[in-house]
Amino acid sequence: MIPAQFDYVRAGSLGEAVQELAADEDAKVLAGGQSLLPLLRLRLAYPSKLVDVSRLPELTGVHDRGDHVFIGAMATHDEVMHSGVVNADCPLVALATKTVADPAVRHRGTFGGSLAHCDPAGDLPAVVLALEGVFVAGSGEGEREIPAAEFFVDYWESSLRPGEILVGVRIPKLGAGWGYHYEKFHRTAQSWAIVGVAAAVKRSNGTIEEARIGLTNMGPTPVRAHAVETALRGMQLGDQVRQACEEAAADTSPPSDLHAQPDYRRHLAKVLTHRAILNAAKSP
CATH class of the missing domain: 3.30.390.50 (CO dehydrogenase flavoprotein, C-terminal domain)
Incomplete structure (x- = not known):
C-alpha cells in the first residue's frame, strides 16, 4: 500500500528535532525506519510529519562511562552487537541483539528505535528491563531519566512525553560473577x-x-x-x-x-x- 501523505523534516540538531516534535503532536521520529516504515506502508500509522534524526551525532555511538555503558539511540544493531565494550560489560545486550531479524535489518535498524517502538514481541525491551537500564530523553527543557520499569506503558506506547526524543540508554555494568x-x-x-x-x-x-x-x-x-x-x-x-x-x-x-x-x-x-x-x- 501507499502511505498517507506527510511532511518531512531532516533535523540538523537535537534542539531542532525536539522543536519540530513539540510543535506537532502528530509528528513521528524517523531513525532507521525498520519499524515505522512498514506501519506507514500498511497505513497503521498516520503521522502528519516525519522528523529525520538519522544524521544527529548526539544520538550515535556506544560509550564507556565508567559504571555503565551508554548506547546512543541511533547506534545500529550491528554496531551494538559488535561493540567491544558491550560484549565485555553488557554481554546480554549483544546476545539478544544478534537474534534481531536479519543482517539487513540489523545494519539499518537502531537500538533506540527498537526500544522506543515498544513492541512487546521485540527482543531488546525485556533485556533492558532485566538489566535495569535507564532511558535518557531529551527535550527543550533538557534531559530526563526514565527507569526501564517506567518506560514501557502499553502496546507500542512509551512514557516519552510530547516533544521528547530518546537520546540513549544507560546500561549498568553488573561486574564479575554474572552470567x-x-x-x-x-x-x-x-x-x-x-x-x-x-x-x-x-x-x-x-x-x-x-x-x-x-x-x-x-x-x-x-x-x-x-x-x-x-x-x-x-x-x-x-x-x-x-x-x-x-x-x-x-x-x-x-x-x-x-x-x-x-x-x-x-x-x-x-x-x-x-x-x-x-x-x-x-x-x-
Missing part, C-alpha cells in the same frame, strides 16, 4: 519471538546469589519474572531450579494470536526460563 543468556522461541530465524527470556545470574560459592529475568511477549509490555527471581535466591543448580521456574508465567497476560495461545506461551515461559537460567549460570 548471561537470551533464550528465544520463534517460528523462523527472522520472525518475532513467540516468547523470549533474558536472564542474568550471579553465582557465589556454587549457589545463585541473584537473578534477573525479563520476559518477551508475555504481556502488553516486557515483564520481570519477580517470583522466579525471589525463589532462585540462594538456590543451588538442580531440580529445584526447574521448580522455581514454574512461577515464570505468574502475573503475566500473554497475547493470543495466529502464532500461539496464552496457555502455550505460559508453558514456553516456564521451559525457556529454565533453559536461560541454566545457560546463564554456566556461562563465563
